[in-house]
Amino acid sequence: MRLVQGRLSRILVWIALIVAAFMTSFPLLYAISASLMSQADFNAGAVLPTWPLDFSNYVDAFGKFPLLHYLLNTLIMSLIVMVALLITCSMAAFAFTFIRFRGRGVLFGVMLSTLMIPWEATIIVNFQTVRDLNWLNTFQGLTVPSLASAFGIFLLRQAFRTLPHELFEASQIDGASRFRFFVSMVVPLSRPMLATLAVYTFINTWNKYLWPLLVTTDDRVRTVQIGLRSMQGEATTQWPMVMAATVMVMAATTIVLVLGQRQLKAGLAAGAVKG
Amino acid sequence: MTAVDTKARRARSTGRAQPPHESPERRRLRRRREWRNLLSGLAYLSPVLVIFAVFLFYPAIKAGWLSFFNTNVRGLPTVFAGLGNYIATLTSDGFRQSLVATVSFAVMVVPTTMAIALCLAVLANEKLRGMAFFRTVYALPLAISAAAAAVVWRLIFHPSQGILNAFLGIFGISPVGWVTDPNVALISVSLTTIWMHLGFTFIVLLGGMQSLPTELYESASLDGAGRWRQLRNITVPLLSPVLFFVSIVLVIDSFQSFGQIDILTQGGPAGATNLIVYEIYQNAFVHRQVGYASAQTVILFLIVVVLSAVQFRFGERKVHYQ
Structure with missing residues (x-):
């Protein structure tokens, strides 16, 4: 459908685009604006910061709170989950696409059925498991329970199935082992979908809230989302500083989204349209 | 892989039954290949199967089991409560x-x-x-x-x-x-x-x-x-x-x-x-x-x-x- 059918409609569409962009990004702009105000300006009800911009809130957020430590913890957690999930899911998707074995259909059904189990229905027992393993306040406690994803397997299987089967036969004629075929053909040829899953997993893991809240009882591996929670609870009146910390929390995933949005869109659309 | 092998696989992939006149030697080979496929399939799946088993299926089932008990402060079952927890839940404002x-x-x-x-x-x-x-x-x-x-x-x-x-x-x-x-x-x-x-x-x-x-x-x-x-x-x-x-x-x-x-x-x-x-x-x-x-x-x-x-x-x- 084309909305633009002439000069007037072009201008109207432009106006609509700009208004919509302002509305959707307003909370972000507001956060950035408040993070650059002095406390006095903020208390006086300012909407925009005054020149010169006041970056002391960022200094305070990093100085008075272990914000950098939280950010690093979150980065480590997100990278572990992203890399490990790509490995486990691509192995599983490979088995579901290229290895014919008895019970494969049943196992795939079981795998898809996990999409029906809400993660929240498992947290009580998972918390007990992690506690009994002495994994509270460790990276393994944060990451291991989320190292498999039915959605990821499904997405990669979609991509692997588009590879021509002759490729597999040819590699077998060459005497290549199954594992070599997997590593040197399937994985490189499926890079776009792997990138989709990587972007999606990184953002999701970085933004996790309930699980890190449960398994980090002290600062050792606490993630930045939980750090933000305690910060806004403690510094109840220092909104500009809290906003500075919030902007830092949002920055990482925003950069990943801007860089990876092409992959993300292709993958999510494939999941929705073909799935 | 031999041509016969490929043919057999094609036959299986289209869902046709194995030919009844298969020689014992060939059947042995086929069985071995099926075993090998099963083992390597499970090997590739093992990481996700372990994670799903420990952190998804086990807790889902255990939560169902726990729901029939009263529990202590560490969340361990103490007294069997029957449907007590469900009745309490459904009748609570x-x-x-x-x-x-x-x-x-x-x-x-x-x-x-x-x-x-x-x-x-x-x-x-x-x-x-x-x-x-x-x-x-x-x-x-x-x-x-x-x-x-x-x-x-x-x-x-x-x-x-x-x-x-x-x-x-x-x-x-x-x-x-x-x-x-x-x-x-x-x-x-x-x-x-x-x-x-x-x-x-x-x-x-x-x-x-x-x-x-x-x-x-x-x-x-x-x-x-x-x-x-x-x-x-x-x-x-x-x-x-x-x-x-x-x-x-x-x-x-x-x-x-x-x-x-x-x-x-x-x-x-x-x-x-x-x-x-x-x-x-x-x-x-x-x-x-x-x-x-x-x-x-x-x-x-x-x-x-x-x-x-x-x-x-x-x-x-x-x-x-x-």
Whole structure:
């Protein structure tokens, strides 16, 4: 459908685009604006910061709170989950696409059925498991329970199935082992979908809230989302500083989204349209 | 691999039975190959199977088991309670209120999010200069965490310093207790959640729209169909599988919302925003009634399963598949 059918409609569409962009990004702009105000300006009800911009809130957020430590913890957690999930899911998707074995259909059904189990229905027992393993306040406690994803397997299987089967036969004629075929053909040829899953997993893991809240009882591996929670609870009146910390929390995933949005869109659309 | 082998595999792949005159030697070879395939298949699957078994199936089953017991402070079963926890849950005012709040929340969030995201996708589907910029901006909420979004919206909703009340003040409207008034708090949490889901919904709908055939629109506009009719009679019906997918994801997401509530309202005021996962969290980890909370997770699980099933059966009839 084309909305633009002439000069007037072009201008109207432009106006609509700009208004919509302002509305959707307003909370972000507001956060950035408040993070650059002095406390006095903020208390006086300012909407925009005054020149010169006041970056002391960022200094305070990093100085008075272990914000950098939280950010690093979150980065480590997100990278572990992203890399490990790509490995486990691509192995599983490979088995579901290229290895014919008895019970494969049943196992795939079981795998898809996990999409029906809400993660929240498992947290009580998972918390007990992690506690009994002495994994509270460790990276393994944060990451291991989320190292498999039915959605990821499904997405990669979609991509692997588009590879021509002759490729597999040819590699077998060459005497290549199954594992070599997997590593040197399937994985490189499926890079776009792997990138989709990587972007999606990184953002999701970085933004996790309930699980890190449960398994980090002290600062050792606490993630930045939980750090933000305690910060806004403690510094109840220092909104500009809290906003500075919030902007830092949002920055990482925003950069990943801007860089990876092409992959993300292709993958999510494939999941929705073909799935 | 020999030609015979390939043929045998082809036969299996088309679902035909093995030839009855297979020689014992060949059958032995086939059996060995099947065993090898089974073992290597399981080997490739083993990491995900272990994780699913330990952190998904075991806890799901164990939660069902725990729901029949009273538990101690460490969450270990002490006394068999039968259906006690379920009866207590279903007769408690708190749980009923939580269920009503969750359903109203989903009713407010899902259609609104889809309507706004559809408008954004229609706009962003135009071919204009600088469109890449607008698409990125519309997708941005996708990257923002529940915690960060909720902290920003908490400031927007702030009774004295928030911009929303300041804006209303221009028109002489007295300040609203966005997160402190029991009649308004759920709306405020919904607004926050709608914004949080906009990016994801937009990106999926735009992807769906871009895969629609353009010829239909060309012939429709030759027939004199206006933009509104094209949207209603072509875009929405053709997009229905995608709309259907998004609606399921959004409904299930609504039933699992937690972070924004923990930061904005802690379930208050007077339980007005005590959505079901927050209620479970409170019972399990604050009041330490694990058996009781487990019964509630079982109920949540059943609700999600029934919702998916109902939505699937109801939705499928209205969905247009290409």
